[in-house]
Amino acid sequence: MKGSKRKSRRVLPGFGLSMGFTIFYLGLLVLIPLSAVFIKTSGLSWGEFWETVTAPRVLASYKISFLTAFFAALVNLVFGLLVAWVLVRYQFPGKRLVDSLVDLPFALPTAVAGIALTAIYAPNGWIGKFLEPLGIKVAFSPIGITIALIFIGLPFVVRTVQPVLQDLEKDTEEAAAMLGAYRARTFRSVILPELIPPLLTGFAMAFARGIGEYGSVVFISGNMPMKTEIAPLLIMTKLEQYDYMGATAIAAVMLVLSFLLLLLINYLQWRAGRRVIAE
Secondary structure, X not given: OHHHHXXXXXXXXXXXXXXXXXXXXXXXXXXXXXXXXXXXXXOOOHXXXXXXXXXXXXXXXXXXXXXXXXXXXXXXHHHHHHHHHHHHHOOOOOHHHHHHHHOHHHHOOHHHHHHHHHHHHOOOOOOHHHHHHHOOOOOOOHHHHHHHHHHHHHHHHHHHHHHHHHHOOHHHHHHHHHOOOOHHHHHHHHHHHHHHHHHHHHHHHHHHHHHHOOHHHHOOOOOOOOOOOOHHHHHHHHHHOOOHHHHHHHHHHHHHHHHHHHHHHHHXXXXXXXXXXXX
């Protein structure tokens, strides 16, 4: 009887095989390479490790990487929702072209994006030459880094929100309108709660991509230590100097901090999803 009950709970067969393959696949492609970072770092003593990861130049690179990635993801959270809303709710000429342009940062090599953004926002660039007299320096500053991360992170938010918007039933919105609710209240009370989980997912993906981004940032940042030097560039610098343990130590700290932040975002997403189901 117990065996039959256990078998009846499994609707789809092959759980053991598929689960084993999943663990093997994740272990081979994710866990083993990541564990190599910590194994290599273990060659440092605790004092050497602490001295490496808390050096002023390293701390400055952490700050620049995480803050610019956070603000870029925050901007994409707002404008990614706006772009997804326009693509789903409105019909206009050239809609398919705009929809395909959203995926352009996925296909475009990041180095090409970095060079293009630098050419545009440099002091003698198309846009930079108008900002320079106003005292606004975009290229070779944290603002330029943030713009580059906004460029490469926008598709993550749009593509996670867009399917949810398409699947939303309009009956609830129409009922709210018939009951006298204004459009702003309908959006805030009916639509937005359904969009919070995908918005958090898109934010997490854009934030994670921004933390580790290198190609599109290395050109527009100017790579000035203590000012515009990002952590991935500092890791590359140490690798070029054959300081492998120092590079893996910085990478290990980045990995742990990123994992904790993503874990927090996933927890908030889970809470938001449960709240939506409960309502």
